[in-house]
Amino acid sequence: MGKRGEVKILSNETFTVQLYLDYFNERLRVDDYRGNIKKVLEAIEPILIENQFSKCIFHSRAEHWKLLLSYGFQLEAIFSGYFNGSDNYAMTLYKDQERRKSDVWVKEDEILESVMKKGKNQELKRTPEDYVFRRAVEKDAGKLATLYRTVFSIYPTPMDEEEYVLKMLRTTSIFYIVEYNNEIVSAASADINKSFHHAELTDCATLPTYRKYGLMKKILVKLEEELRREHIFCTFSIARALSFGMNAAFYQLGYTYTGRMTNNCYIYDNLEDMNVWVKNLAT
Structure with a gap:
């Protein structure tokens, strides 16, 4: 079996972001970030396409989850106290209709x-x-x-x-x-x-x-x-x-x-x- 996943850090003068490329579960996870959210989203889009990930999970701080809504993300869960006492809003974006659909x-x-x-x-x-x-x-x-x-x-x-x-x-x-x-x-x-x-x-x-x-x-x-x-x-x-x-x-x-x-x-x-x-x- 090939590599199941890997951590990747992207950084430039406008943002830094830590990603987990989860090949086994066909998804990308944004675990931590600072800086310009729009630039972060622009940076991860080619990674989603290149790896054919059907789901993106963005671990968002409270001040950013509404912004992510405007970019097509949806709120699926809240992890209370996740960021040293502050809540994590688990925002998701789907790239495949079947991945979005649950029959149960x-x-x-x-x-x-x-x-x-x-x-x-x-x-x-x-x-x-x-x-x-x-x-x-x-x-x-x-x-x-x-x-x-x-x-x-x-x-x-x-x-x-x-x-x-x-x-x-x-x-x-x-x-x-x-x-x-x-x-x-x-x-x-x-x-x-x-x-x-x-x-x-x-x-x-x-x-x-x-x-x-x-x-x-x-x-x-x-x-x-x-x-x-x-x-x-x-x-x-x-x-x-x-x-x-x-x-x-x-x-x-x-x-x-x-x-x-x-x-x-x-x-x-x-x-x-x-x-x-x-x-x-x-x-």
């Missing part, structure tokens, strides 16, 4: 409504004593890759590769795992952005046989505790809109739904809509 939007609305009707049950299921919860270490990289390879046939990042997982463990991510009989049966991570002081709760995976104990909710609570110790209080997650269980877990843990990203990334064998959930760990 109403079904996803119904799932979200069901999640909220269920209520915020904060109780955690009892886990058998022989299940071990702990923070992952570097030697767990191989078993973590096996877990993700087993659970997901396709995933937006190469979590099925031991070297990639090891890199994440050594740099930006905290992983929490559950072991049973010396096997990792459930895991999730907090990917920390040290520049903007936020973290994404992501890479949530549990082997099907072990999904009856509510392991993921407990892992998420453990990750929140780790983030507070790191003084990271802005946290968010992007959950499959078709997954009742994951959306229910975040809602019950006090996260707020703030939007849905259409055909955002490949999971399993399709592009999927993703719900955005945010939480302030300081409150």
